[in-house]
Amino acid sequence: MALAVSCRDLYKRYDAKKKKPVDALNGLNLEIEVGECFGLLGPNGAGKTTTVEILEGMLKETSGYVEVLGRQWNGKDDDAIRQRLGISLQETRLNEKLTVRETATLFRSFYREGREPDEVIAMVALEEKADAWVGKLSGGQKQRLAVACALAGDPELLCLDEPTTGLDPQSRRELWDIIREQKSRSRTTLLTTHYMDEAQRLCDRVAVVDHGKVIALGSPSELIHQLGGEHIIEFALAESNGQTSADAFTSLPAVSTARFENDGYCLTVTEPHVALPALINKLESDQLSLARITTRHVSLEDVFVTLTGRHLAAEELDDTL
Numbered sequence: 001m002a003l004a005v006s007c008r009d010l011y012k013r014y015d016a017k018k019k020k021p022v023d024a025l026n027g028l029n030l031e032i033e034v035g036e037c038f039g040l041l042g043p044n045g046a047g048k049t050t051t052v053e054i055l056e057g058m059l060k061e062t063s064g065y066v067e068v069l070g071r072q073w074n075g076k077d078d079d080a081i082r083q084r085l086g087i088s089l090q091e092t093r094l095n096e097k098l099t100v101r102e103t104a105t106l107f108r109s110f111y112r113e114g115r116e117p118d119e120v121i122a123m124v125a126l127e128e129k130a131d132a133w134v135g136k137l138s139g140g141q142k143q144r145l146a147v148a149c150a151l152a153g154d155p156e157l158l159c160l161d162e163p164t165t166g167l168d169p170q171s172r173r174e175l176w177d178i179i180r181e182q183k184s185r186s187r188t189t190l191l192t193t194h195y196m197d198e199a200q201r202l203c204d205r206v207a208v209v210d211h212g213k214v215i216a217l218g219s220p221s222e223l224i225h226q227l228g229g230e231h232i233i234e235f236a237l238a239e240s241n242g243q244t245s246a247d248a249f250t251s252l253p254a255v256s257t258a259r260f261e262n263d264g265y266c267l268t269v270t271e272p273h274v275a276l277p278a279l280i281n282k283l284e285s286d287q288l289s290l291a292r293i294t295t296r297h298v299s300l301e302d303v304f305v306t307l308t309g310r311h312l313a314a315e316e317l318d319d320t321l
């Protein structure tokens with residue numbers, strides 16, 4: 001198994017004058033195989049961008065071991081890594097005084113081999129804007145241009161830090177196609193995203209990062225299976241019923257976990273056809289009445305909430321995408 005990325009025991013401390021240092025990474029371990037689409041998931045401040053920027057050679061780790069495409073950022077191999085790497089940063093800082101084509105041409109010039117400027121512009125559907133100033137592009141268009149620049153060197157490892165945040169559904173789908181194409185050519189993609197369903201659709205494996213550490217690792221379906229059930233029953237009790245502890249529902253047949261959040265309960269269940277009648281019976285015998293009830297499939301969002309007790313606070317994508 002060839003590795004595109006390997007890092008062990010990665011620590012990063014941001015020191016600031018007169019301020020408490022921030023320990024952004026606290027012993028993070030990661031191995032990404034060549035040809036994988038790998039997702040880094042986690043809430044704001046988890047350490048995703050810090051990790052990606054260390055892998056990209058833009059930031060120096062405080063301690064730990066980092067290997068990218070079989071080499072280390074040691075000064076000697078830096079250019080060799082850069083030639084095989086495509087990067088799109090979370091916050092794009094492109095020169096506003098260049099046109100789209102000039103920007104793509106500039107990035108192409110950084111690489112000995114790669115894709116022609118018009119080709120990458122077409123890949124992100126910016127042909128109509130090829131002669132427009134970068135400063136006149138919309139936020140989503142700038143982001144797409146940043147991805148085009150990341151593709152300029154036809155990279156073996158494509159690192160995209162939240163590439164789809166703020167994109168319209170059509171542009172998001174086009175970006176997914178770019179990532180899938182990368183995968184079809186056995187090239188590696190490292191992606192950070194807050195969209196759980198995006199990770200589920202695209203990623204072979206994901207690492208859930210929290211407080212600078214990987215707290216869960218596996219394929220989306222493996223992580224979902226670890227929850228102990230593939231279905232969720234969500235329900236709320238009528239207000240007149242008062243508060244019932246979520247623990248009261250964990251002993252029901254086919255229920256693996258139960259939690260209370262916002263104004264309702266969320267049960268992870270293995271067999272909805274067993275759990276649902278049992279739940280209805282219990283509510284009846286306890287003289288509790290329902291305000292609403294729905295069932296759905298478990299998502300990576302549920303995995304995250306179960307692991308951390310917090311939501312990732314991302315809007316769900318339209319199922320029709």
Ligand SMILES: Nc1ncnc2c1ncn2[C@@H]1O[C@H](COP(=O)(O)OP(=O)(O)OP(=O)(O)O)[C@@H](O)[C@H]1O
Nearest residue numbers: 014022024042043044045046047048049050051090
């Ligand atoms: N230059 C910096 N100086 C000081 N602290 C920093 C710096 N950059 C990041 N941090 C801190 O490091 C932690 C990790 O930040 P990072 O940007 O890696 O998170 P993230 O997972 O990418 O979050 P987001 O989802 O918001 O993009 C945060 O607490 C952040 O405030």
Ligand SMILES: [Mg+2]
Nearest residue numbers: 048049050090
């Ligand atoms: Mg980030």
